[in-house]
Amino acid sequence: MTKLSVNINKIATIRNSRGGNMPNVLKAAVDVQQFGAEGVTVHPRPDERHIRYQDVNDIRPIITTEFNIEGYPSKEFIDLVLSVRPHQVTLVPDPPEALTSNAGWDTINNMGFLQDVIGQFSEAGVRTSIFIDTDLENISNAVKTNTDRIEFYTEPYATNYRKDKEAAIAPFVEAANLANKIGLKINAGHDLSLENLKYFNEKIPFLKEVSIGHALICDALYYGLERTIHMYKELLVK
Numbered sequence: 247m248t249k250l251s252v253n254i255n256k257i258a259t260i261r262n263s264r265g266g267n268m269p270n271v272l273k274a275a276v277d278v279q280q281f282g283a284e285g286v287t288v289h290p291r292p293d294e295r296h297i298r299y300q301d302v303n304d305i306r307p308i309i310t311t312e313f314n315i316e317g318y319p320s321k322e323f324i325d326l327v328l329s330v331r332p333h334q335v336t337l338v339p340d341p342p343e344a345l346t347s348n349a350g351w352d353t354i355n356n357m358g359f360l361q362d363v364i365g366q367f368s369e370a371g372v373r374t375s376i377f378i379d380t381d382l383e384n385i386s387n388a389v390k391t392n393t394d395r396i397e398f399y400t401e402p403y404a405t406n407y408r409k410d411k412e413a414a415i416a417p418f419v420e421a422a423n424l425a426n427k428i429g430l431k432i433n434a435g436h437d438l439s440l441e442n443l444k445y446f447n448e449k450i451p452f453l454k455e456v457s458i459g460h461a462l463i464c465d466a467l468y469y470g471l472e473r474t475i476h477m478y479k480e481l482l483v484k
């Protein structure tokens with residue numbers, strides 16, 4: 247069974263829209279785990295428009311599953327991760343002004359930088375993952391960064407799924423086979439949803455974990471958080 251890590255950024259976005267503490271992000275982190283999620287993901291951005299650095303510190307002690315912190319490895323981000331020590335850090339190459347993540351790493355041109363940052367996290371005992379698209383050269387170079395895992399940037403899959411799901415999945419299958427061959431474990435995320443998740447999970451070999459936020463929190467408005475998590479988990483049975 248592929249693990250589900252729930253990204254709770256959107257809960258914080260709603261809270262921040264009014265100030266105050268509603269909805270309560272810490273309670274959401276407790277609840278998603280109780281409802282069956284196998285992990286909690288947060289993606290603090292430099293402007294703290296959703297998850298704040300303080301939230302990340304506060305969430306750490308209530309994690310009973312797996313804590314995954316995603317973000318661009320600025321000095322502030324590196325310091326946060328080294329102090330919080332999550333189970334996993336996922337490095338994402340997005341600039342500070344990015345609306346949301348929109349590309350994977352160019353592992354060739356960022357090799358030295360990634361090796362250095364990944365080295366710091368590995369030394370601290372934090373599992374590393376890097377956000378990546380399906381370019382085979384980027385994937386074969388990813389292994390030289392010494393990352394433990396890659397996380398497929400699945401927005402192109404989600405967009406193309408509606409037009410032609412076989413064509414949409416094909417580059418991800420090829421990339422997953424290569425990643426497995428060279429010893430990289432595989433996560434995936436971005437725009438995965440109740441509509442497209444089952445097919446992705448069935449077709450991608452060696453998939454360890456998906457992190458899902460935007461669509462899942464939107465679905466929870468209609469179905470409730472507990473039922474929504476169960477619905478996503480049903481799609482992740484292999």
Ligand SMILES: CC(=O)[C@@H](O)[C@H](O)COP(=O)(O)O
Binds near residue numbers: 345
């Ligand atoms: C790396 C990734 O795809 C997610 O972290 C996504 O970027 C969610 O972040 P936002 O909630 O800021 O859109």
Ligand SMILES: NCC(=O)COP(=O)(O)O
Binds near residue numbers: 436
């Ligand atoms: N790593 C992807 C993630 O955490 C959630 O992305 P999305 O489901 O909010 O698009």
